[in-house]
Amino acid sequence: MRIYLAKNLLEANQNCADNNRQLLHENKVLMVNLLGSPGSGKTQLLQETFKQFELYRTAVIEGDLFTAEDAEKLTPWCDKAVQINTEGSCHLEAAHIWHILQKENLLSFDLLFIENIGNLVCPAEFDLGENLKVIALSVAEGNDKPRKYPMAFKSAEVALITKIDLLPFCDFSVDRALDDLTRINPDLKVIAVSAKTGEGLNNWFHWLENKLMRIKKSVSS
Amino acid sequence: MRIYLAKNLLEANQNCADNNRQLLHENKVLMVNLLGSPGSGKTQLLQETFKQFELYRTAVIEGDLFTAEDAEKLTPWCDKAVQINTEGSCHLEAAHIWHILQKENLLSFDLLFIENIGNLVCPAEFDLGENLKVIALSVAEGNDKPRKYPMAFKSAEVALITKIDLLPFCDFSVDRALDDLTRINPDLKVIAVSAKTGEGLNNWFHWLENKLMRIKKSVSS
Numbered sequence: 344m345r346i347y348l349a350k351n352l353l354e355a356n357q358n359c360a361d362n363n364r365q366l367l368h369e370n371k372v373l374m375v376n377l378l379g380s381p382g383s384g385k386t387q388l389l390q391e392t393f394k395q396f397e398l399y400r401t402a403v404i405e406g407d408l409f410t411a412e413d414a415e416k417l418t419p420w421c422d423k424a425v426q427i428n429t430e431g432s433c434h435l436e437a438a439h440i441w442h443i444l445q446k447e448n449l450l451s452f453d454l455l456f457i458e459n460i461g462n463l464v465c466p467a468e469f470d471l472g473e474n475l476k477v478i479a480l481s482v483a484e485g486n487d488k489p490r491k492y493p494m495a496f497k498s499a500e501v502a503l504i505t506k507i508d509l510l511p512f513c514d515f516s517v518d519r520a521l522d523d524l525t526r527i528n529p530d531l532k533v534i535a536v537s538a539k540t541g542e543g544l545n546n547w548f549h550w551l552e553n554k555l556m557r558i559k560k561s562v563s564s
Numbered sequence: 565m566r567i568y569l570a571k572n573l574l575e576a577n578q579n580c581a582d583n584n585r586q587l588l589h590e591n592k593v594l595m596v597n598l599l600g601s602p603g604s605g606k607t608q609l610l611q612e613t614f615k616q617f618e619l620y621r622t623a624v625i626e627g628d629l630f631t632a633e634d635a636e637k638l639t640p641w642c643d644k645a646v647q648i649n650t651e652g653s654c655h656l657e658a659a660h661i662w663h664i665l666q667k668e669n670l671l672s673f674d675l676l677f678i679e680n681i682g683n684l685v686c687p688a689e690f691d692l693g694e695n696l697k698v699i700a701l702s703v704a705e706g707n708d709k710p711r712k713y714p715m716a717f718k719s720a721e722v723a724l725i726t727k728i729d730l731l732p733f734c735d736f737s738v739d740r741a742l743d744d745l746t747r748i749n750p751d752l753k754v755i756a757v758s759a760k761t762g763e764g765l766n767n768w769f770h771w772l773e774n775k776l777m778r779i780k781k782s783v784s785s
Contacts, residue, residue, distance in 0.1 A: 380603060381601040382706050410711050433683075461684070463602055464683055483702065484602055488602050494652065506704070
């Protein structure tokens with residue numbers, strides 16, 4: 344019985360995620376699902392990203408168990424910040440996103456981010472209907488994380504190695520991370536960045552803008 | 565139906581946890597459940613702790629989705645290191661621990677650590693039958709984590725603020741953390757440490773040895 348229940352839950356989520364993806368496609372919206380551990384630097388990365396993409400209509404859906412702190416932090420930098428509080432649950436589901444896309448009229452935007460709950464395990468199992476999945480890995484977390492939590496890295500298109508300003512003070516090798524990440528997912532694009540110093544951010548912005556342009560083009564052609 | 569299933573799972577876990585706690589009590593064993601985010605410094609903290617407690621019979625049960633890296637790292641420093649791989653599951657359960665306590669004869673030891681899966685959400689819901697719950701919070705994670713993940717901090721007896729050698733390079737206030745932590749859990753003991761430089765570790769060792777002595781005394785009296 345347990346297996347059926349889990350299967351049904353994941354199937355229902357997948358159907359809803361497929362609907363979300365179709366809606367985004369029809370409306371030329373790029374939606375990015377951003378995953379990472381607690382404290383991997385997701386919110387600060389989004390702040391810098393929204394500054395760069397200020398000419399687009401941007402929004403963020405913030406997933407947290409409690410507090411609206413992240414939505415409040417990002418409100419000055421994007422056109423809309425919406426907070427979801429799961430009040431204990433460990434992941435977001437596609438139905439949460441479907442509901443908010445409609446209620447907040449987010450399908451009229453260009454670029455949506457979902458900042459997922461800080462957790463390398465459960466959020467990796469739930470497709471939200473995003474066009475792109477991006478995972479943040481802070482150098483303060485250590486080199487073993489991709490090997491210990493491979494599922495989150497397997498399904499991502501980009502891994503951002505964050506907080507590289509801390510490299511001189513942490514036992515972390517970017518070369519080793521590159522080896523591990525591309526062994527887990529040979530198609531993964533890896534970009535090393537510091538939202539604090541700005542190092543590497545242009546590579547990330549360039550990659551993201553390219554994806555945004557493709558979405559616009561694919562629908563209009 | 566879903567609610568019943570979850571309730572039954574948690575009830576079954578609680579019964580098993582109570583059994584574990586009874587076994588530990590009868591055998592004068594102190595078992596500590598160590599929680600924290602991925603990369604919060606749990607393994608390095610355990611390495612230093614085992615060095616300090618080398619005169620006791622010590623063991624660790626390592627919980628990870630994949631790899632035996634942490635058990636391998638700690639093998640030189642304790643009398644036994646046992647790895648559990650959940651292969652995708654986000655938390656340990658009391659039944660895992662019950663099985664290993666028996667199979668590995670861990671009830672003949674003095675001090676057992678469970679290094680739980682790096683995750684601030686799901687492991688907080690599952691009592692493993694431990695005598696003490698300890699949570700690690702790295703200064704690289706940021707001040708908002710206790711407010712965003714209060715459940716893990718509510719049920720702990722000690723919060724270790726780890727990696728304080730990184731304080732000069734991170735936006736983290738120990739005073740703010742103290743305020744937040746004691747608001748969430750007024751009985752929480754907070755100790756700031758660096759396993760790298762050794763700063764603060766004696767406070768942690770002293771607290772732990774005191775608990776160990778009490779366990780020995782309470783049973784023999």
